[in-house]
Amino acid sequence: MTGPLERPTPCELSLHVNGERRTVHVYPMERLLDTLRDRLGLTGTKEGCGEGECGSCSVLMEGALVNSCLVPVLQARDANIVTIEGLAAGSELNDLQQAFLQCGGAQCGICTPGMILAAAHLLHKKPQPTREEIREGLSGNLCRCTGYMQIFEAVAEAARRRGMATP
């Protein structure tokens, strides 16, 4: 039974981040974003607006795209989390990352990790998305540099290559 607490107390909890079990000592209301960046050193996840509007802090939690600035870390207890650092295999970029590079889908780079995770989430649900579905899938992620067209092209290119790889 959980009784009322007089003073907030830190707790110990574990998360599975990019396939690795990590244990942290945190206040339960700490944002998942801060846990990832400040405690686990995974600074690929960026803070943009800090209020769920821009998508820069997007990560996958149990396979679902979420804004990590809006997740109290207690809600991520025992969850599988994937950040941008979890996509590449060592120095080998994954296909989405390569497509973003080739299509000019990244400029300043702040939105890129979130864009790529949103794209990964989209292609997992819809392996061959239409242009409209790509736009919708990335609609929670804002970019100030590219004008979006190269980003859409990168996602379409990655989908095309996956389609060719698995007939």
Place this chain on the structure above:
Amino acid sequence: MRSDPSDYTLVAPPSLQAVVALLAEEPGAWLPVAGGTDVMVQYAAGTLPLRKLVSIWNLPELRGIEVLPAEIRIGAGCTYTDLREHPLVRREFFLLARAAGWTGGMANQNRGTVGGNIANASPAADSLPALLAYDAELILVSVRGERRLSYRNFHTDYKKTKLASDELIRAICLPRQFAGYISYTRKVGARNAQAISKVCMAALGRTADGVVEDVRIALGSVAPVPLRLAETERLVKGKQIDASLLALARKTAAAEIRPIDDIRSTAKYRTVVAGNLVAEFLAKLGAGAPAA
């Protein structure tokens, strides 16, 4: 100013029973948080009204959509993604599936819950007019047991509801009685997506022999609460839709709503748009148009 997590308590009881027991222990002291898409925004801004939060995210008792012969029961913890991807919701409750798809981007649809949308009680919430149009009923739960009440008068004033301080929304029930109805919904905002509505409307209607048999018109962002246009509905029922009825419906709707000037729009603009949407819906209904 950003909040300091060391100032806040957050607990995650393992069951619904444990959550309502906690709420009963200190009524009004605990703020439930599901997907955090509203609560964590207030937390970031340092404007949360309470320092003690109880997580209801992923509570199994609040998840799932139960399909019964006469109604569907949507667990209050269902996300917008759950709603828009559910085949029966898409087929029979199009207005709700569409509103779910309008609510934020994918990340917020994966976390925002329908129960949270109701409890947060914003008059600008896009899914609430749909619930009103479908005559939703709510199941509320506390240690005292469950009660079921009509959603129609659940919002009593701006951000005020009939939810008691020890209660939680458990489920939303929608009657399966809208086969043969024409659905109409439209969101008017600064942009098509990712913008809070200036006016949002969800409506249903059925005609026979050119006469309106049944009609339900619900609007968001035009009053302190999401609103059913009872007078306009009364006016239209049993009538043939023609130009003079459309003109009268506009006037009646304008008299029923209570819009304000705010950062997103003006009362004047909202009144004109609300009238336009009502007229557009009725014209489609009169023409026997397929679902919008």
